[in-house]
Amino acid sequence: MSVSIKDVARAAGVSTSTVSRALGKGPVSAEVLRRVESAVAATGYRPNLAARQLRSQRSMAVGLIVADIRNPFFTQLSRAVEDAAYAAGMRVLLCNTDEDPVREAMYLELMAEERVSGLIMTPTRHLSPAVLARVGRPVVLVDRAMPETDFDSIVLDNARASAELVDHLVASGRRRIAGLFGSTSATGMERRAEVEAALERHGLPARSALSLPSFDAGHAALAELLEREMPDALILSNGLFVRAALKLCHERRIPIPGRLAIAGFDDEVWTDLVDPGITVIRQPVEEFGREAMQTLLARIGAAKMRPRRIVLAGELIVRGSTAPV
Amino acid sequence: MSVSIKDVARAAGVSTSTVSRALGKGPVSAEVLRRVESAVAATGYRPNLAARQLRSQRSMAVGLIVADIRNPFFTQLSRAVEDAAYAAGMRVLLCNTDEDPVREAMYLELMAEERVSGLIMTPTRHLSPAVLARVGRPVVLVDRAMPETDFDSIVLDNARASAELVDHLVASGRRRIAGLFGSTSATGMERRAEVEAALERHGLPARSALSLPSFDAGHAALAELLEREMPDALILSNGLFVRAALKLCHERRIPIPGRLAIAGFDDEVWTDLVDPGITVIRQPVEEFGREAMQTLLARIGAAKMRPRRIVLAGELIVRGSTAPV
DNA sequence: CATAGTCGTGGGAACGTTCCCACAAAATTT
DNA sequence: AAATTTTGTGGGAACGTTCCCACGACTATG
Numbered sequence A, B: 001m002s003v004s005i006k007d008v009a010r011a012a013g014v015s016t017s018t019v020s021r022a023l024g025k026g027p028v029s030a031e032v033l034r035r036v037e038s039a040v041a042a043t044g045y046r047p048n049l050a051a052r053q054l055r056s057q058r059s060m061a062v063g064l065i066v067a068d069i070r071n072p073f074f075t076q077l078s079r080a081v082e083d084a085a086y087a088a089g090m091r092v093l094l095c096n097t098d099e100d101p102v103r104e105a106m107y108l109e110l111m112a113e114e115r116v117s118g119l120i121m122t123p124t125r126h127l128s129p130a131v132l133a134r135v136g137r138p139v140v141l142v143d144r145a146m147p148e149t150d151f152d153s154i155v156l157d158n159a160r161a162s163a164e165l166v167d168h169l170v171a172s173g174r175r176r177i178a179g180l181f182g183s184t185s186a187t188g189m190e191r192r193a194e195v196e197a198a199l200e201r202h203g204l205p206a207r208s209a210l211s212l213p214s215f216d217a218g219h220a221a222l223a224e225l226l227e228r229e230m231p232d233a234l235i236l237s238n239g240l241f242v243r244a245a246l247k248l249c250h251e252r253r254i255p256i257p258g259r260l261a262i263a264g265f266d267d268e269v270w271t272d273l274v275d276p277g278i279t280v281i282r283q284p285v286e287e288f289g290r291e292a293m294q295t296l297l298a299r300i301g302a303a304k305m306r307p308r309r310i311v312l313a314g315e316l317i318v319r320g321s322t323a324p325v
Numbered sequence C: 001c002a003t004a005g006t007c008g009t010g011g012g013a014a015c016g017t018t019c020c021c022a023c024a025a026a027a028t029t030t
Numbered sequence D: 001a002a003a004t005t006t007t008g009t010g011g012g013a014a015c016g017t018t019c020c021c022a023c024g025a026c027t028a029t030g
Helices: A005-012 A017-024 A030-043 A051-056 A070-085 A101-114 A128-132 A158-173 A187-200 A215-229 A239-252 A285-301 B003-011 B017-023 B030-043 B049-056 B074-087 B101-113 B129-134 B158-171 B186-201 B215-229 B238-251 B283-299
Strands: A060-064 A089-098 A118-121 A139-142 A152-156 A177-182 A207-211 A233-236 A261-265 A280-281 A307-310 A315-317 B061-066 B091-096 B118-122 B139-142 B152-156 B178-182 B207-211 B233-236 B261-263 B279-282 B307-311 B316-317
Touching: A005 A030, A005 A152, A017 A030, A030 A070, A030 B261, A051 A177, A060 A070, A060 A101, A070 A089, A070 A139, A070 A285, A070 B316, A089 B074, A089 B091, A089 B215, A101 A128, A101 A307, A101 B003, A101 B061, A118 B261, A128 B158, A139 A285, A139 B238, A152 A158, A152 A285, A158 A177, A158 A233, A158 A261, A158 A280, A158 A315, A177 A187, A177 A215, A187 A207, A187 B207, A215 A239, A233 A239, A239 A261, A280 B049, A280 B207, A280 B316, A285 A307, A285 B030, A285 B129, A285 B158, A307 B118, A307 B283, B017 B030, B061 B074, B074 B283, B091 B101, B118 B283, B158 B178, B158 B233, B158 B261, B158 B316, B178 B215, B186 B207, B207 B215, B215 B233, B215 B238, B233 B238, B238 B261
Parallel strands: A060 A089, A060 A118, A118 A139, A139 A152, A152 A307, A177 A207, A177 A233, A233 A261, A261 A280, B061 B091, B061 B118, B118 B139, B139 B152, B152 B307, B178 B207, B178 B233, B233 B261, B261 B279
Antiparallel strands: A280 A315, B279 B316
């Protein structure tokens, strides 16, 4: 049926070991290399990756576990990770947890069975470091760190970004600043803490709420938040919430920035297509992905490398949604 | 190092064959099943998928080859495919071709090496059926068919959708209708042909252009098209082009729908957040993904099944961008 | 009661690689 | 010129499964 290394060996008149070396980069004579190459071409041989993996005990695949690929942040991230992976001769196994710790655990199990050589993930807040360590593979966390652990991580400078947003809103004359933060991630918590700290520095009260990071949940939470706090500005901890906020304002005919300023994280493609444009923190997502893959490869190569924590700066992009009234 | 089926066998006091049967669904006594299960739990055994694949010669993985996962159409598609795949106990290998036939060929090669049990893809116009057949795995085409071939496919009813767009624009009083279509896909070609046919039925001239399906290329092509044809309505064959058109109108301060009506394919999340909202054909993308996976599984199960061509209807969503002047 | 059929089990050969080892021939050193 | 190292090659045992076959112990059939 399928052509194996044996067939190539026979066609080239050498042993299978020699073919293996010729294809890998072992020492072979120029003459033999030529013969093997033409034998490969003649037979149409394709290495069997399963056999290779079984024998060599390493898989050339990395797992990428994110919340939901439909969130543009994760889309971009995954694309960057994939490009870097394929460039390094690795394949990517993508998993969507939908922020569900049960699915997350299930996929970790699956990745272990696949014997992936490493894992890049955005963990939920409920994942215990012990469970993660038990997977027994190198792990790089992206976007969401696990404080007090030794996992490599690539995260945004949330303190700085949060402060920039608050400072900007205050400068544009807002005083009743409310925020909505994702409840499932360490990052949501961190942004909330940092926003509240920044507000406190301005002597302003904290008005924040948490929500599951979905459009509908965010929309509902925002409706309640508007009711309760009557804010004049909104800080949204992710692109989904920004979209939900905008939608809600449309529905309720709330003028932006007249009665409410809107600002948040993630510079999705439409933020400059709506009117007014939305003020956001642009995250260097591609860099997240690239650095994550690079860090993972380094970690795979050297397990003893000391934990690497990369913190990248976001960029405040000011648009009409936060213009002074 | 790693615990294998042998360790489980020893712990359960049975042979490896019996363990294998107990884990698969071979005939085993209740007593033995119990012993094996507790041995698995005790040893922390996890099956080695590479060994399993090598021995059984099938891989439990399917390839998904799309142009660019960052395009929301493909994002949604991939998510639907992945859900269906994991539900069926399969894994997904995602590849981005960027519409580049060379990368496409490379990934086809890679998928063959991976011995994926099937392939779902949106082929470029330049992929020859012969090359695709040579991969030697079941293939299901999504969104883009290959006419005159026997591959299974799931596509939109482009004729109907194109006619609906044209009819709608004509009904709203537009006469100088221009269109921009993706140059790399059979679907772009098909939509162009169908739009032109519909225009002809109304006795209107065809004014169409082609472009690489990227934001920048689309933007440039549109700038030229506006210059050349002075249209009063624009039909865009994908979401990227719709976005480019909107951006261009913003830059040029072209009033929508006043001076130009805009309509196109793909109902991206922001189309009802901008003002005016954009009239679009909503494609049943999730259904594309589900049906594709289902068809692929059927095909894997029965190679002799006769070619299945599924054509799904889109839904015209009328918004302000095409309101009569 | 003998015979034929089920059922559960174990033995062992694959699957297609890589990698360790041994060995001969060539190149280098002493 | 002998001794040593380097170089290229082949043989064959793994890697962890599954699957075919054979075998014994039952159960149903005549």
